[in-house]
Amino acid sequence: MERPGRLLQLSELRVRNTAYEVSLSRSLLTWKKRVSSSVYHTFKPSLCHSVAVSEIISVREEEENSSKDDGSWRKIRERQERDCRRAFTVSYVERGRNHRWRCAEVSFICPDASLCQRWVHSILEQLAALSCRPKHLLVYINPHGGKKQGNRIYEQKVAPLFAQAGVTTQVIVTEYANHARDHLRTDAELKQFDGVVCVGGDGMFSEILHGLIWRMQLDSAVNPNSPEEALQPCSLRIGIIPAGSTDCICFATVGTNDPVTSALHIIVGDSQPMDVCSVHHNDSFLKYSVSLLGYGFFGDVLSDSERKRWMGPARYDLSGLKMFLTHHYYEGTVSYLPAKGIMGTPRDSGRCRSGCVVCEYNGEAFTQKGEKYKLDESFDTESDDEWRTVRGKFLAINAASMSCACPRTPKGLSPAAHLADGTTDLILVRKCSRFDFLRHLIRHTSKDDQFDLAFVEVHRVSRFRFVPRQCQSDSDLNLPEAHKRQIFGPLCRDHPACGCSPHYSSWNCDGEVLNHTAIDVRVHCQLIKLFARGIEEMTVLEEVTSPCAI
Ligand SMILES: CCCCCCCCCCCCC/C=C/[C@@H](O)[C@H](COP(=O)(O)O)NC(C)=O
Ligand SMILES: Nc1ncnc2c1ncn2[C@@H]1O[C@H](COP(=O)(O)OP(=O)(O)O)[C@@H](O)[C@H]1O
Ligand SMILES: [Ca+2]
Structure with a gap:
């Protein structure tokens, strides 16, 4: 201090x-x-x-x-x-x-x-x-997220604090999905604001993220479609008032899902940089992700739960149980580029906390690498021989760009992942028995290491690709809608007793279903900033709060 x-x-x-x-x-x-x-x-x-x-x-x-x-x-x-x-x-x-x-x-x-x-x-x-404190904020409220309490949470818990702190706002209650994203992309007059506030869950945050990043690239003439392109960082910070179902981005950056805590982090003007993955398919942009990109188990849980939205947050428990019992595995090829010249591994005992030195060190390393790349066009950061390939049958393929801690798993999908180190942790869970998969899942909620199992591997990567087995020849899965429905949906529901697995799962991209399975993912180090400071250690806590020692 x-x-x-x-x-x-x-x-x-x-x-x-x-x-x-x-x-x-x-x-x-x-x-x-x-x-x-x-x-x-x-x-x-x-x-x-x-x-x-x-x-x-x-x-x-x-x-x-x-x-x-x-x-x-x-x-x-x-x-x-x-x-x-x-x-x-x-x-x-x-x-x-x-x-x-x-x-x-x-x-x-x-x-x-x-x-x-x-x-x-x-x-x-x-x-x-x-000077770090915001004065004027643009607020988007999803009235239908989580338990449908977005409006009430904002009006009762957040607006009075903003008023007290002299923070003025423009509030938009969204009327339809993607309202906030489209407004940010084209209509919002961003110059007058010091930040954007999202009242909702991970899906709503994803809208804000897409709107802001897209706008930033358009304004600076960067082509967002190419995975090779270095994206322009966003100047506006994003605040998250948790009012969704999982709220993992809020939990992993603040340490709790509490609207008042989030509002106070916004008021004091905290700043937490964060990595963003861009997801592409054949040189066309699909989506951005900051938390989880999950194929297999988490993809299936999400697509199944979309049909149960009316149940609120409990839909994930029911779909989770159903997908665990269904026990589908998927074949494909994962290739990845291990992150080089960085500090930290996915098996570290250290955690990403407020003022994280790993994020600081790697953040600087990536900035320098970027500059070096610009100076010397022939500087090859990603030569082909560095790529590694894994073929097989997987129950789950997860890329966690941050711990993905949330109330369901307080330590997260990858407990040692970092918010702003320019990497994502690629977790491959190979086909195994239901019993073994349950052991892996349960370890997310206990002290035991969920990676310390023979059928699980984890790699810290800066890029990765996935191609499902059926389309490896043309590495393309851009199927007509009718065909896709046939593949994704009914296959095994129509033949519940046949024991076969459908060929394709879908990707869960921060709580949104992706409509392609063959993807190419690149991590962009510290592309955005949140009104947060990472999770505080207890020692920081003791230092800052009263009583003081003289
Ligand atoms: C038997 C014990 C099982 C324990 C399993 C632990 C798994 C915990 C699941 C954690 C998921 C963290 C990643 C967050 C994903 C969100 O983006 C997404 C969407 O969240 P939203 O509805 O927008 O708040 N939620 C889910 C469950 O896919
Ligand atoms: N006004 C609206 N009506 C319907 N859907 C909306 C609206 N505003 C946002 N959405 C969408 O609702 C979805 C879920 O929102 P989110 O706030 O993440 O809640 P949850 O955590 O319960 O999924 C998001 O994909 C978002 O695009
Ligand atoms: Ca990261």
Whole structure:
């Protein structure tokens, strides 16, 4: 944490009826209880509190009560009003359990009105100097996500905090799927905003992601179709207010799915860079992904659950059970380019946390690689002999660009994956017995290593391709709709007893079904930024929150 530095204000003020020595520096607001006894040369820790200026939400002078009462009550009221006028209240971030943040308040009573105003002015001046804080936000609400609480969550829990912090908004409640994506792509006047807020689940986040990245490429004349093209990073940060079913992107970047915590991360102007995978098919762009690209098990769970949307988040449990029992495997070829010159492996015990050094190191390595590539056209980062190929029958092929931690699996699909290291963890689960697959699945929820099984392999990669077996000759699966329905849907439902597997699964791309199975995926290091800071370690927690040690 920054050292307190030069004091901007130092006064003796009261908190309720107790005298405190209150000080303000550029980085800290501190209040210490006055202890007159000569025994204490220092303040007892429990009597000293401090809050980082960067975590102050707002400061306000207490409002006067315009009372029309008279008689004996009048005097009392006048006295109260005088006190009020001399008090100011600071709202700040308070850390709770499990990474939850709350807005706490403390009121300081000043001996005179001018001192009170000086304090308020000084704090406001420090807050205004925090250039990372957003002032004007574009908010999209999906009213149908998760348990259909998007509107209520925003109005009751988030809007009042934004108003209190002086953050203004333009709110759009979406009327149909892809409304937010299309609005961002073409209509939104992005220049006036400091960020975009998404109220919904992973699917809704995906809309915002697509709208913003697409717009950015159009504005900077980059061809988004070619996987070889380096994409233009997005300048606007994205905030996620969780109101969906899985909310894995919020959980993995904040540590909890809680609307108030997310709103506070937005207000304080946090910034978390994030990798984005672009998914292509034969040189045409399909989709972007930041969390999970899953073929086989997770693809099937998603496509099955789409028909059960009416059930809300529970649809995933039912479809999960059904797909586990169905036990389909799929044949195909996976080729991948192992990530080179990076720090970290998918089997590390270390985790991606706030201020992650692995992300910082790899982020810089990728930036330098990009520049080197530009300077020297012949610089070959991806020569053919570096590609590796795995052929076989798979129950699941998952690419996790981040841990994909969510309440269903708090450690995630790839616990050691990083948010911003320019790589994705490619997890191959080969055909095995139902019992073994269950062992693998259950390990997602326990301390045991889900990769430590003979039929599972995991590789940290910067690119990968998949081709299902049936179309390996022409490496194309752009089938007419009727044909596709025949392949994807009814095959085995029509022959429940035949025991055969359908030839194709579909890809689950951050909770959206992809309509191609043969894909080419490239990771773009730190292409976007979120209003988040990664999951905080407990040690950071102890340092930042009061009480303070002197
Ligand atoms: C028997 C024990 C089983 C434990 C299995 C653990 C698997 C946990 C599944 C985690 C999935 C994390 C990846 C997140 C995917 C989301 O993008 C997607 C869509 O989420 P949304 O509905 O938009 O919030 N959700 C699913 C389940 O595919
Ligand atoms: N107004 C709307 N009506 C119907 N669907 C919408 C609307 N707005 C967004 N969507 C779509 O709803 C889907 C699911 O939204 P999401 O917020 O991720 O909830 P969930 O987590 O429950 O899937 C997304 O694919 C999104 O494109
Ligand atoms: Ca990553």
